Amino acid sequence: MAESDYSLENRLLFKNYEYFMAIIEEGGVSKAGEKLFISQSSVSKYLKRLEDNIGIKIFKRESYPLRLTEAGELYFKYIKEIIEKEKELRAGISELKEGTRGIIKTGVTLWHSSIFFPMILPVFSKRYPNIRIEAHEGSSQEVAAMIDRDEIDFAIFQFSSQYCNLIFEHLVYERILFAVNEDNPLLQSIDIKPGQEVNTMSQTDFLRFSKEPFVLMKAGQNSRAIVQIFLNKMHLNPNIVLETLNVSTVINVVKAGMGVAFIPEAVLKIKEQTRGFLFFQVDEPLLRRELGIAYKSTKILSRQDKLFIGCLKELFHD
Numbered sequence: 110m111a112e113s114d115y116s117l118e119n120r121l122l123f124k125n126y127e128y129f130m131a132i133i134e135e136g137g138v139s140k141a142g143e144k145l146f147i148s149q150s151s152v153s154k155y156l157k158r159l160e161d162n163i164g165i166k167i168f169k170r171e172s173y174p175l176r177l178t179e180a181g182e183l184y185f186k187y188i189k190e191i192i193e194k195e196k197e198l199r200a201g202i203s204e205l206k207e208g209t210r211g212i213i214k215t216g217v218t219l220w221h222s223s224i225f226f227p228m229i230l231p232v233f234s235k236r237y238p239n240i241r242i243e244a245h246e247g248s249s250q251e252v253a254a255m256i257d258r259d260e261i262d263f264a265i266f267q268f269s270s271q272y273c274n275l276i277f278e279h280l281v282y283e284r285i286l287f288a289v290n291e292d293n294p295l296l297q298s299i300d301i302k303p304g305q306e307v308n309t310m311s312q313t314d315f316l317r318f319s320k321e322p323f324v325l326m327k328a329g330q331n332s333r334a335i336v337q338i339f340l341n342k343m344h345l346n347p348n349i350v351l352e353t354l355n356v357s358t359v360i361n362v363v364k365a366g367m368g369v370a371f372i373p374e375a376v377l378k379i380k381e382q383t384r385g386f387l388f389f390q391v392d393e394p395l396l397r398r399e400l401g402i403a404y405k406s407t408k409i410l411s412r413q414d415k416l417f418i419g420c421l422k423e424l425f426h427d
Contacts, residue, residue, distance in 0.1 A: 126188050128155045133185065136174025197409065210239040211413045216252035216264035217244055220356040221400070224375040225265060225425070233420045240413050248354065249331055256405055262414050263404035265421070267331045278402040278418070281425045284374040285335055285396040287315065287389040290366050295321070296387060306377060310389035312343065322368035323347040324359050332398060336371045339392055357382075371396070400425075 131141035131152075138156065142149040160166055167181030177185060217225065222244055230242070245252070245261050252264045253272055268277050286307060289296060299314050325347075326333040340347065350368055353359060359370045364385050374397075376382055390396070402418050404410065410418070 125155060126191065128152055129159065129184075129188060132156065132168070132175060133177070138175075200409075200411075211411065212241045212243060213411075213413050213417050214243045214245065214261045215417070216255045216261040216266070217246060218249055218252065218266055219246050219354075220373065221265060221375065222246050223357070224378055225421070228378065229417075229420055229424055232424065233417060236420070237413075237416060240416070242417070250329075253403070256403065259405075262408065262410065263402055263418070265400065265402060268399040268401055268403075269331060272403065274406060275403045276406050276408075279399060280401040280421060281399075281427055282397050283400050284390055285332060285371050285398065286374055286376075287391045288360075288363055288370050288372045288376075289318070289387050289389070290363055290369075291385055291387050292366060293321075293369070301387065307374075307388045307390055310391045312391065315389075315391045316343065316345070318369050319345055319347065321348070322350040324351045324353070324362045324368045324370040325349055326356070326359065326371075327352045327354050330354065332371070332373060335396055335398055339396055342392075373398075 128141065128145065131144050132138060135141045135144055138152045139149045142152045145152070156168070160168075163180065163184065165180045166178055167184055168175045169178055226242075226244065233240070233242075243261075245255055247255070249266045249269070252261070252266055253275070255261045256264055256275065265280070268279075284307075287310060295317050298317065299308075299310065301308050325336065328337075351358075351362055356373060356376075359372060360376065360382055362368060363370045363372075372388075377388070402421070
């Protein structure tokens, strides 16, 4: 910057701006002085000096309460920005003073809560024992509403273009797998590689299961929309015996031999839940969804939030 940028005149433009804000809030010089516990003459001198330095009037003197001129509106805009920057600075300094302490408020779907937290909590808590996590659970729509109401700092859920007011950071692509009870007799005609966690099933082989009872997530759920597109593509109108909001219910019903289902790949991380199942990827391109971190475009993530998100990205990635 040029030396003139640091002149007394320029510094005075933003000095004691609380006087300026008090004049706006109180509507006049006299009441502003009372609010600030200083004399009216002190406020008047401040205002005259400010307008002299700006070079133009910023208040309309003929009205009461005082109203801003066009130049005053411009100055007001910049003062508000300075106030916000000061808040950010104070928050940042406070975080540095506190170190790795605080509370993280995150939203997550019920299903992914049962997958993510048993894996991340032992790692994160060991690194940062003084940071507490509050998990707010619900459907993707409910969690998105929590973000909008500022009830949580960020959320972990499936990307959707309908949430145009959110910033979305990619975490991982998750396949949607076709799940069949291992005792289903139709599997005898399917080529299965022993010991393979996920086999590949052709569309022709998939249609062998078209008469089977299907257990699906309820319409309106993001994963159901992906599955429905595939079923429509296959011209299949399945016999749906149960629709639910709970992935664990889907798993338990199929485990009981009551049908077939489409289940998020994350189930593979819980070995006890995969016993008695065979899993298949059944389409090309693969049935999958994108999971990530979502937060308001106006949100400034805290240091604690960033530490947790960083840990998530370490443990869950493509």
